Amino acid sequence: MLQFIGLAWVMGIACVGIRTSFFPFDTLNALPRVLVFIFILCIGLQVYVQQRLPSVYWKLLNGVLASLLCFILGWLYADSQLQQRMQWRELQRDTAEVIVYVRQLNQLKDNSVSQPVEVLNRHPQTVTWLATLAQNSVLPDLELSRYYKFSGTVYPAHSYATAGVFDVEQWYLQQNIMGNFRVTHVQPISAEQIYSMGLSKHWRAQHTLRAKFRLWIEQQRYQIRAFIQQQSLQHKGLLLALLTGDKSLLSSEIEDQFQRFGISHLLAISGPHVLIFAAMLCWGLDRLIRGYRPHYYLWMPRQYLLLLPFLSCVGLYTAFVGFETPALRTLLMCSVITIMLLLKQKISSFALLIYSAALLLYLDPLSVLSAAFWLSYGACFILLRIYQSLRHQPKRVYLSRWQQFWQGFKILVESQWKIFIALLPLVIVFFKQVSWIAPLSNIVAIPFIGLLIVPLDILAGLSFFLFEPLSAVLFQLNDNLLALLLLIFRGIDALFAPQLSSIAMSAAVYICLCIGLLLLFLPQSVLPKTWAALCFVPLILIDPQRQKFELVVLDVGQGQAVFLRSGSYSMMIDVGGYYDESKFSVGQQIIRPFLSVQGVSTLDHVMLTHLDQDHSGAFAYLKNEINIHKVSANQAVNVAENTQFEFCYQGQQWDLPHQVRVQVISPKPSQLQYAAQQQNEYACVLHIHVPNAQPYQDFLLMADTGWATEYQILQDYPDLNVDVLILGHHGSKHSSAYDFLAHFRPKLAVASAGFDNRYGHPSPIVEQRLVDLNIPFMHTAQHGSLRFYLDAPQRMLIQPYRQQKLWLQR
Structure with a gap:
């Protein structure tokens, strides 16, 4: 029963920050009352029901109630920790001058340095910011254990709040980073100045034994990185990443290759790295005891004598890699096993996973938000299931070396395909794409990296602290092994040309x-x-024709993209676009993951209202990644071979399932010849009608049109019904004229605009017009993606994406 209570605790913490129609309430206010109610219910059952139920059912009922209580306690605990952390995050851009302390190693990037710093004078307590410095700037290099005065601009973490997209704000909170800081000036600060500023409390805290140990770890990591940088090695980034988890020297080409092969998890420090290090040191200790003090084993059995040294090695390496979730999970599992062995208690594999997960989430409840937590525990579960199966198999008295090799190879193959299949749902949830060659790649890479490269890397790292010339030789030898491994990968690449495949799954x-x-x-x-x-x-x-209508105004930053679905018909109206798609691809990072979550692998129609980058830039990626039947635009567009193209013009109409009608009301056919010179004014304006829906059944999408097109629509369609108006040009002051708004009187106005964009969209002038006309207003920067969907009976509801997660709410 204790295992199920622990599982309930884990699942309660996993609900941290969720705000849906099922859990709409504020946990800190509502859940305590639920907790008191369940407690009173338990007392009542104890008094009145115990004597009336058989013992088996009574125990089952007690287990269910205890698990429910633990679930709520876990949820309360995680939500309270989340809200405490959220109160110190930055929410607006601001210029600032702050005092910082450098305790963590920086991360080197192509053109900049990311340095986590502790900010001392911004809030009542110390918070962590991620400072960015240009690598080629005149700013001085930051040193560990030093204080500095920073001047610059602080930026909040801001996500593209769209389903399926990587949640930047969640990642920052999970990493306990409260903001970004772009540094323009750096001034070193002495200890005397720290005292004069009233920050002596922090200075004393950094001289405690625990703080000094953490700083010493970071200094050793820095020294190893500097040593590897100085060597004439071809694969410095891989050697460093496999030893310490630091990816500062890793090239983007190697990272992309490991992702395509489905082995990027090998670049993170996980359980095998930690166990290899501990096993190597304990093997050396065992050799010393056998050679010089064998009588120690008469005093205490070997497994007990080496237990604490093994656990100490695991703890040391876990600290060395910064207490990453997979390594910390290994430390906790080893701790649980140690305690159970010392107490001479049996423990099952399932209980081991549950207890260690419960302890990990007690220490850091927000680690449940990371993919590493779920993937590492999922892989452990499969490996323990395989171990249990092997234990129940009949043991052979003697196996030849060939038989041992063959048996080990079969176990490796079995474990890889089972892990790949079992973790497929988690991979789809977190990454939305799969490398189908991953089982084969892991069969090649895991023995090579686990049995040769990682042990040699660890041996080279240990030698660095004892005899640097030996360390240099070992790193060089390991560099040659990595060259051989990458040569094998090039062969696999030539044979199979592996690529990441997007998964569309409803x-x-x-x-x-x-x-x-x-x-x-x-x-x-x-x-x-x-x-x-x-x-x-x-x-x-499942009948796809029965899917009801939905329209989603996606949060794509400073741009516009709208998804429409009715029955089995799927349509995109604009696709957004970043100013430089090579730096950040809206199609790859936002549109494609969103469509995958929706289960859309084929688009019936893509309407590009005009060819401005912020409306059509992502199309260059999407046209090669997803099957599109038809494309419409106000100018000619290059489309895929099997895609039909047509111009959009006034009078076009498409009848969708469930009697939904999409109609083009601008531009006129005669105006298309001027679209290249006036893309915004002659963009395609769409009207969407959903019959019998209440309170919203008519949608008007104005693209980037301005007052001239609004006047034309007033003349051509004076009786047009408009319930939801997607404001023209992202809410620019040159669109959404007062008379236009006053004539159609929409029930809701929506602007698709980026957070803190340089254009100032939506314009305060337009917002004031809406206030004067008493028209409700929403925009994607504040509410995230806005989903309009039909609920029975024919109610059109609105679901802002930012309302579903506590940390996304504004």
Whole structure:
């Protein structure tokens, strides 16, 4: 029962920050009352029900109530920790002059240096910011354990709040980073100045034993990086990443290659790295005891004598890599095993995972937000299941070396395909794309890296502190091994040309996949494996034509992209675009992940209202990555071979399932010849009608048009119904004229604009017009993506994406 209570604690913490229609309340206010209610219910059941139920059912009921209580406690604890952390984050851009302390190693990038710093004088308590300095600037290099005065601009972390997109704000909170700081001036500060500023308390805190140990660890990491930088090695970045997890020297080409091969997890310091280090040192200690003090084993059995040194080595290496989640998970699992062995208690694999996860989330509840937590525990679960299966197999008395090798190879192959399949749902959730060659790549890379490169890397790292010339020789030898591994990868690349494949999967398909995999990996005695086939039955019964209408104004920053679906018909109206898609691809990083979450692998229609970069820039990527049946625009566009193109003009109309109608109301056919010179004014304006929907059934999308087009629409369509108006030109003051707004009187106005954009969109003038006309207003920078969807019976509801996560709310 204790295991299920621990599982309930983990699942409660996993709900941190969730705000949906199922959990709409503020946990810190509502959940305590629920907790008191359940406690009173437990007392009532104890008094009145215990004597009336058989003991088995009574124990089951107690277990359910205890798990429910633990679930709520976990949720309360995680939400309270989240809200405490959120109160110190930066929410607006601001110029600032702050006093900082450098305690952590920086991260080197192509053109800049990212330096985590502790800011001392911004809030009542110390907070961490991520400072950015240009590598070629005249600013001095920052040294560990030094104080500085920074001048510059602080920027908040701001996510593209769209379903399926990487959540930057979540990552910053999970890493306990409260803001970004772009440094323009640096001035060193002495200890005497720190005292004079009233910051002596922080100075004393940095001289405690714990703080000194953490600083010493960072200094050793810096020395190893500097030593590797000085060597004439071809693969400095890989050597450093595999030893310390520091990716400062890693080239983008190597990172891309490891991602395409599905082995990027090997670049992170995980359980195997930690265990290899501990095993190497304990093996050396065992050799010394056997050679010089064998009588120690008469005093205490070997497994007990080496237990604490092994655990100490695990703890030391975990600290050395910065207490990353996979390494910390290994430390906690080893700690649980140590305690159970010392107490001579048996522990199951499932209990080991639950107890270590519960402890980890107690120490850092927000680590549940990271992909590393779920992927590492998922992989551990599969490996422990394989270990349990091997233990139940009959043991052979003697195995030849060939048989041992073959058995080990079979275990490696089995573990890789099982881990790949079992973790597929998690990979889809976190990354939205899969490398199908990952099992083969891991079969090649794991033995090579785990048995040769990592042990040699660790040995070279240890030698650095003892005899640097030996360390240089070992690093050079390891560099040659890495060259051989990359040569093998080039061969695999030439044969298979692996690429990351995007996965489009709806919620129903995803749930069926998870249930099927759960049934497959349950022990045979629980349920027959053939039952997994039942999970595919709902997929056959799902009728895509029955999907109701939805329209989503996506948060793509300073740009516009609208997704429309009715039944099986899917359409994009504009696709957004970054000013330089080579630096940040809106198509790859926002549109494609969003479509994957929606289960859309084919678009019936893409309407590019005009060819401005912020409306059509992502199309260059999307046209090669997703099947598109038809493209419309006010100018000619290069499309894929099997895609139909047509110009958009006034009078065009498309009838979608469920009687939804999409109509083009501007520009006129005669105006298309001037579209190249006046792209904004002759952009395609769309009207969407959803019959019988309340309170919103008519949508008007104005693209980047201004007053001239608004006047034309007033003349051509004076009786047009408009319930939701997507403001022209992102809410620019040269659009959305007062008379235009007053005539159509929309029930809601929406602007698609980027956070803190340089144009000042949406314009305060337009916002004031809306206030004067009593028209409600929403925009993507504040509310994230806005989803309009039909709910029974024919109610059109609005779901702002930022309202679903506590840390995204504004």
